[in-house]
Amino acid sequence: MKARVAIFDFASCEGCELQIVNLEEKLLDLIDIVDVVSFREAMKEHSNDYDIALIEGSIMRPMDEERIKKIRERAKVLIAIGACACLGGVNKLRNEWPVEEVKKEVYGDALLEGNKFFDVFPTKAVDEVVKVDFYIPGCPIDRNEFAKVITAVALGRKPRLPSYPVCVECKKRENICVFELGQFCLGPITRAGCNAICTSFQDGCEGCRGFLDDAKMDAQKDVLRKYGVTVDQMMKKFNFYNYRKGVL
């Protein structure tokens, strides 16, 4: 019997779900090996009976928390997809300020009292609320990696993310190091798997796939200092996707 898959979004741009739609003809292969029973971005139907839940987005509100807990109860396997779900991502940047201040900045004097949609707490990644079985990181996710994780789950193989940094994939693509081009890059501490997409277009890595478990932060900071990056610039770069994970 085919596994039943449901795709849900929380606070996010839905770009990762778009990546799934962007599988194009491969999408037909996907729906051949699994039954997609809920996918708001691509279909009208919805079912609460599923085996695998794919979660995009971060958890911002009590109502999100309730919803993700329900999904967790129903799903045998829960997979976080994208930086917002895996790390909290850019949504976490607002944790720098108290929630009330953020609301005021964004909504001004609008009356939000008692409106549950605006009842927010500091942003959380999905695994700060419920157990996550597998991760497909990135902003947005990489389609090939998505296919790899799905085929692994379907074949009963544990999907494994690369445990090495982006530099490996970047060098394999024979790129000129972006440090040589006068930029700075978080590639040496960021988990590979994106096939060095940004650096291949001469754009320094922002760390959207999260830092490696054994990221060599001190060595990375030494390198950034050597290339004249200030503490303030470093902090901003580290925090962009990995809020307060690169403490100086």
Add this chain to the structure above:
Amino acid sequence: MNCLEKDALGPSQAILVVGMRMKALSKLEWLKFVDRLVNDSGMEIIGVKAKGESFVFDRLKSADELRLDHDVTILPPKKVFLPVTEDLMTYDLKGQVRGERTIDDRKRVLIGVHPYDVIAIEQMDEIYLGSNIDEHYASRRLNTLIIASDIINVSERSFAASLGTHVTDSGYDLLVTDIGDTVVVDVGTKEGRALLKKYGSARDASKKEADTVKCWRSDLPTWFARRAKLPSSEWKRVLDENHDHPIWDENSKKCLTCGTCTTVCPTCYCYDVDDKTDLNLKEGKRQRTWDGCLLREFTLVGSGEIFREGVKERYRHRFYRKGAYLPDRKGFVACVGCGRCAYQCLPDIADPSEVMNSLASYNLHKTVEHPVPSVEHPEIMEDLLIPEPATIVRKQKMTELETLYVVRLDSGKELGHAPGQFVQVSLYGIGEAPISISSAPGGKEFELLVRRIGDVTGAMEKLKEGDKIGVRGPYGRGFDPKEMQGKNMLFISGGCGLAPMRSLIDYTMGHRKDFKDVWILYGCKEPAAILFSKDLKQWADVDNVKVLTTVDKCPDGQCWDGNIGVITTLIPKVAFDPMRTIAVIVGPPVMYKFVIRDLKSRGMPDENIIVSLERRMKCGVGKCGHCQMNGIYCCIEGPVFKYSEVKNIPEAF
């Protein structure tokens, strides 16, 4: 300064014999030659092209893309023979599982290879073609002609002149030197001569042209800004003497472990293999990709153990591999001084000349040697990496974690293994895992005891009798029962270490007269984890065979009236004559140290202790690098070793 203006020539080692085989083309004729290759030869022409301010080897579309003034390319030309990622085979998951080899035998010409890279390719040839020929490498390599080029601009981090690799007189079909208006061509092989004749119109080089090339080569060392103080012949000695030098600690603290140094290296040859299944779950490809010893999971095995986890150990390993282990094994230092690692390393700690210079000036004189046991490796003639189809004949669950599989090759041939050898079991779409053979040699069926621990072993458990698997092997050095004849045998195993041991015990039981007293000591975590209990009982019934078992603990609900305690608690219960007894130890990594200590305290000589070691055997044929313990390949020199062979190997225990 041009040496034509001088009477005395430079150091003689830098001057190569140039004589009758020198040809010359005008610049225009040279460009025409390259264009004809591109347009008329039907071959794929790969040459040096600009990429931004750097250079890369890439497919040429016309001669004007070709650069001969490059200092160094980002990646070495080895990528043509051992692509960054390549398909080894395709497999089909629908219906009958089968695999088919993918071979790339396209004819190619590779233009602009600097001498140090030519020498690096010769080293790669030694690895991939020297023994256990890798067909994927061979088909690319043997179908490629190399047009080397002399260095015109020296890379700022290269120290090739110190190693003598700035020039070469072998390894190329043609060697060109751009001397301005003219390109001088040194013909290296008859294939090179034929290529030049067919697509170019070259004349004999004049004496002046030949002299210009000669002078260029002799002057070249003066253009190198970087020097290694030590000749490469000294690297091994200096490394052996500086195993505990503070530089390993200091530099590794700055290391990003990003793997750049190994990725850009022209002599690094390690690889990983992974199955990539199509999203339709019908077919897929088994792919090989470059791997590097600086990366954390390089030595990870199924049980989760990482054998070389420390950054210092990984960082040091790279230098030893190049400067000590390969000189031992193949007779050359696996560094050609191209400077790629030095240039690309962000913290700037990868430069072999700098590290070797530091070691040379500060010698601790504490020698650690890493001898490689001399083992006769039988040449593997089959397709190295393509599994043979085999069938699971019977399947028997042994414990919660372990299952015994009886397997037969579909070809009907005997596996032909020695006790202690292993096979690579392949499940397409999942991958490969090394499994030791637990049955005695002989017969068309062989037995594999498999612990459910990773992807392959987990998926294997779901297979039924009659299902297909892929098998490569047998591999490795097994036990040599002939050497043990006439001795008492003391078998000491822990956990699933009994599986490879069983092949030897069964052999011993089958040749009972050849051996004296036999003791079998076996330890497990708990009674429920005991393997081969039927065998243990049978062995105990044989004359002069004593079986002692122990468990670490007996949890509630399990039954046990035997010994409780770790395996070493059994050793005092055995009265053996240490000089006339061979001890064979197989168990989890933590076990060896303690068992060996206790045996030695009983006076057993190192030569009488035999061990079988677990490492990440990925290829099984001594190439992929994952199973290395210092200079030793566990997959071909092991997994069975005499303790005396490995006792001083720092990474062995």
